Amino acid sequence: MVGQKESAITPGVPKRTIASIYNPDLLPKEQLIRMFVVRIKKFEKLFADVKSSRMEHPEQPVLIVGLRGMGKTTLLLRLAYEVENDPELNSWLLPIVFNEEEYGITRLFKFWETVAQYLEQKDTAFAGLYDQMDRAYELEPDSVKYEKTAFELLLRTLRQQQKKLLLFIDNFGDMFQRFNKQEKQRLREVLTTCPDLRIIAGSSVAAESFFKYGDPFYELFKIEQLNGLDRRETETFLLHLGEHYPQNPVKEILEKQPGRIETLRRLTGGIPRTIVLLFEIFVDDKNGDAFTDLERVLDSVTPLYKHRMDDLKPQQQEIINALAHSWDAVSAKEVAQKTRLSSKLVSAQLKQLKQNNLVDIQRTNTKNHLYLLHDRFFNIWYLMRMARRGDKKRVLWLVRFLEQWCDEEQLSTRAKSLLWNDQSERAKALGLTFLYADEYLLEDDDQFQFHLLLLAKQEYPFLYDYFIGEKGREFQLKDRFKPLWYALMHYMQDEYPTEYLRMPPEIKETVEEIIARVEQMRKDYSL
Template identity: 50%
Template sequence: MTTNTDKTRIAAIYNPQNQTKTQLIESFVVRQKLFHKLFKAIKEAKMEVPEQHYLIQGRRGMGKTTLLLRLAYEIENDPALNSWLIPVIFNEEEYGIRRLFKLWERIMELLEQRNPEFNFEQAERLKLSKQFEDDNTYERALFEHLSAELKRTGKKIILFIDNFGEMARKLSDEEAHRLRKILQTSPDIRIIAASAVVLESFYRYDHPFYEFFRVEELKGLDKKETRDLLLNLSEHYKKETVAHIVKQFPGRVEALRRITGGVIRTIVLLFEIFADDDDGSAFKDLEFLLDRVTPLYKHRMDDLSDQQQAIVEAIALNWDALSVKEIAEQTRLESKIISAQLQNLEKNGIVLKVYTKTKNHYYIIAERFFNIWFLMRNGRRNDEKRVRWLVQFLEEWCDEKFIENPPEKYEISSTPSNTAQEPQLLTIRANQLPENKTQALSFLTNTEFLDKEPEHISTYLILILAKGEKQWLFDLFNSPEGESIQLKDRLKPIYYAVLKSMDHPDYLRMGEELVQTIDEILARAAQMAVDYA
């Protein structure tokens, strides 16, 4: 069994800031495609002319810092590059860089720390000099000295700047224009930056950095990447129980990947949980995981203003996206206040705008696992059930045995024997909905059968969808009987699959944790339509 000391050690070592160069390179098993793409762009460029600059976007914990460090280390290890190209690695947070001249000062500090051949004594004299009337003149003098030192040594630099969005926000428009001009004209400096927030201002035509950076987006890990990461950690830390879980209980792992959005930092926490408890379930794992992220998410909520907390609470408790009008009804705040606060929340990556075909757009919690945490730790008693039902559905759906023996291949005899429901199953399977739809409704909303054999209910609902009975299914989910047993929450992915098949506008309210599952449900329904035509 893994001890608490082991857990702390694993988490601390995997943090890129705490890893040695060798440890980081050895543990770098995901983001390989983007790594090779960016390094190819670096290696092929001779920097005889100004080069393309890159911005890596991705939510917190997606591996941006690790990727930047991995690129920097590869440059240091490459004899064709390290003789003339110097990677300048900034800290993950650089609170002191609030002006452009501070950027040049910091670059000089980092260069001098690692490369004694640079002489920035004159820069120190400039810093203390009283000859400069303003900061702009001082900034230009610093940059000229930096450029002169690069030319004297025959070196060029590539800046790896994390949290670039925060740094860019602090620059004035004049400084941003100045930096853009330098990067456009200087062949000696290149930037590969990362940002945890979507820099919408960069997409405005009037912004200095409009269409300036080539943007690479980091999305959550897919199934294979998650498996590779967990197995790599298992091998590195000699945790055979984790490898056993990954190989023998794929549904448990995949359900949690979808729920958490494939965030690398969360997958590492999941590794620690697997190492300590190999006899669990996806929901039990989830509860342990939530305990680990509570300090982070609580801090995130505490940083919000009272009005922002009220808005986030309304959206999070609903789980699915809400309109401004719906948020106003729940918070009793004025719509104009909500709209203003939503802009700030969106800018800081807390909420995401979901565009509709009308002017009334929806808003949803951007990090879906944060939403899960809020429901489980701050929600009503029923909210835990809603989460549990989804996790259990995903664990069953994602199990490889379930995939190898897809439900459309099941024989009716595989359903519970001697049940009163079997005639209804036969009727639906063999032909079409029973003529007496009231009888079918009674079967499909039988809570005892639904609790014991949810996969069979799911199978036949998908089969009904395959037979083109979209409206009947929609009515079933929204019927008094369906509402009374929370059928929408119990079988949430199937409900949204029905909405998507109908092109219903409420489909847009769905969180991204459901997207892949819904596509799989619709693909299965399409295949069943062929099989049982």
Template identity: 50%
Template sequence: MVGAIYLLVMSVLLYNPDRKDKQEFISEFVIRTEIFEEIFKDIKSGKMTTPEQHYLLLGQRGAGKTTLLLRLKYAIEDDQKLSKWLIPVIFSEEQYNISELGNLWEKIAEYLEDYHAFAGITEEMAPFIQHDNYEESLFRILIKHLDLHKKKIVLLIDNIGQLLARFGELEVRRLREILQTIPHLRLIAGSPVVLESVLDYQQPLFEFFKMIQLKGLTDEECIALLRQLAVVHHEEEKIERIIKNTPERISTLRTLSGGVPRTMSLLFQIFVDNEHGSALSDLEKVLDAVTPLYKHRMDDLPPQQQKIVDAVALHWEAISVKDLTKQVRLDSKLVSAQLRQLEKNQVIEKRATNTKNHIYLLRERFFNIWYLMRYGRKQDRNRVIWLVKFLESWCDKNEIEKRILDYVDKVKNGLLDKHTLEVYGEVYSFFQNIDIQTKYLLNENISEYIKTSTELSDDDFYKLLDKKLLEKDYSSFFKIAFERNVSEPASRERAFLYLKKSVPKFEPELLFNKKADLIRYLDNNSMSFHTLFCFALSEQTLMTSIFLQKADSVAAIINDLVLFFQYIKFTEVTDEEMLFFRQIIYFLLSGGYYQLAIKVSKAIPIADQDVEIWNKVITYMASNNSKEILSTLGSEIEEVMHSIVNSIIRFRKAIKVRYPEFQLSTLE
């Protein structure tokens, strides 16, 4: 709750810096210092005995215009020489009660009365307000009182375009005339867009101002801002570590925020606490707060430009005209023309490439964030790409892993609402260069529609199994393995090869009673990872049981396998599976289990091209009348059969060497 209140207060101060303590504000003023020094130096050097140069600060919302104007105000007030004769009069962005030029003089008069003891000025103005030429009368009174107090004024007006739009053309010309001829007033204004009245030579303010563009912060300015924000949030050590070890993150963060100070401050506040849920909620509160502004921005655009901005915003990364044309289904020449207009109005930013084809993106990245959060489709992973980019720039691999594990823990304990769970699940699904176990845990705790993006690759999957086997974490091994889909032949082939090598690594006492597990998984009705594990385990334990002459165990293993074969739908059999079937028969014949070999041979539900040979081998080895059997064979089959039989005999001899007590089974 405290954090939410703090963020709410900080949000208010971000949008209303004048509410911040003056000394705190000055100490935190660490960017745009060169522009401030340039203008303030000019103010100090001017005596205003004749009209001075007027300034227009241009920059998108959040670029620092309001902050810069307020810093100039405080500097003038704190300068012992200037403050004796110069009064800074500051107006905020919204001046809804100024609709005529005369209203401006009224508000200046009120300001002088309220803050600078200009007694009686509004009372003197009052009788003239209803007159036709009241503006001229009010202005004369204002100048008279300024002369009386031996004062001059610096007008600091934010969003002057909004103010001028309420004035008629004659009033704008009148204002220009006053500022050009009367040395009592100097204007320093701000605007988020280039004013038509400044660009058009036919307009009254053409080439009137000295214009200063507040561009996106440089890396050096970003560092200065981050250091100051770190002091506020007590994160100095972390920021210094980032600056020293991974300075490229600063550039990424600058790109993401568009170098807009307000956006950087918002992102810093929201993510510096490494939390889930509250951070996202706080961000959405801020985004809700700017919704009227951004919605108004969209509503002001013509339909075709709205369509283009929508496509650019949802794409997030810079997009070419060619790709944009496909998205909006408009002629490329028309798209290019609309992009030029959007660029002129500072909605779209054009970026050059190595070719003649430029790429385009939204100039204000926070606007893009707002648009993705508000209009991005649930199934579109791009709707959270901004958060991914931020985390990539802000956190190293270890920090990302900690965040993901914290997220998994909160999901397991039901501490996240559905929206937060889905958003962060999508965000973390983008991170591939993380520990395979972390990736697995993430995949286990995200929505189904995201899982395809986070599923372990085959290589990672087997690395994770190796890790669990090395740790002797058999329960995790089985859980991870048995959830894997290996229905495709190539997947089964690799899985079987892996398991045949891995099964011997298990501790013997933990090679559990398979029968219960076999029965439990019979409903799978497919060649699952569990099936292949049971096959590999059967092959291993069958061979051991034969060596150690455990006839009951051999019979139990074969009965389990035959039962299992009845439930499995064999379609395309892999080479490893075929080898397994043959190996089982080979082992049984080596141990003298002829009837069990016949049972297996009949149970295998496949059409093996060698099945006739194996049946002959089994019959031959189990029969007392081998000559009669040989007489029925063709020469080619007889040769192959003899090869198999000889191989089995050699294998028996090898067993005998290792296990001197070994005898052929007398069970049959």
């Protein structure tokens, strides 16, 4: 991996390379099993489902949904290896792991051919199966008839060998979208009537984007969502990565700078692949800070994200640019105003971008829904690398806020005292005395503690004016204290029903913590 010091690694321990970060199938089987220290509950749930069935009846297929880098491939491999290692299963159940990308599978009959090829590699008892299919195609080149023949050959051979199949397929959404509707319907028929094979698949495409009512796969799959790692999982993962070093570099950072790690987890969405890259940075610089760490991670993902932008059409690039600059969710009308494109054109392009999993929609109670970038770390990257200097500052403010918030354990003495003595007017005055001191806004955590105090006292009009008044706009307070602004919008949803919906997902956890803290303050101080 990038920046890893060879001499620091315990002798005899395989080094994890950049290639294995993006392609976990390159890791030796035992190493992947040893490194699998998160997603344990999800793994145990899925494996228990597999083990509890003898597949005497058709089993419901499973779709694991999560962003790229969220660990879908690793989870699929871990499940396959457990089936291989289980003596009660491996005597009759054959796990087949597809390559992460299967560009050659564009038709359903090619899917069966690929299964045959994998079977031949796995078990010599299936040698010659693909050749049988090849000869059958020469006799009957009609694709519809040949698909049925190929499947019948596969099924007959499985039953002769008294075996059943468990197919682990990554990027299933991309593969299945290449099939025509007739082929999708046929695959549904097979999966719902044939007890000889079952699919456990992964996809970065949100299930609702292709499992629509009327679609052949509608409600066919059991959906398992992979979310980002939480704080404890992230710490467990990082500590495990550091075990191969004479002095685990993560331990010291967790003790001295817990906010550094937690800030980056929230900004990156807890994506395991990104956390591995962060680990490399921690090894190189134990005394760094979250913003410097972020800069280095962004360098690692720049080629990927730049390629993503280059693949877009010019109008789509304009729309992505507008959404990235906005950061928060915006309406199609607002995008049209920023891009100078017609509303009709913007709406059409947003629909296409959503279908391509680049844009998410935040539905409102009106026809004017809100849109934001799907990959939230891509938005951070864009603000830091492709936008104006002022946009980079917006990210810096959020990083500094999160570092303080994630390190902070209790209210400051002054804020506590003012709450206890019920002096909210004095708190307002005291807050305003340092409100516009630029260096104070960046460095002192008392500032957002006074926000909490005033939220607890339900001083919503004062805080609203504080954020959007002339001075508030001048000092960009909504961006400086973005999580606090959205906590305020949570409490003012009656007056501003759609504003809270604009909140970017990467700060949702922090906003919810702020709200919980405010509610606890009200309880503790009988406010």
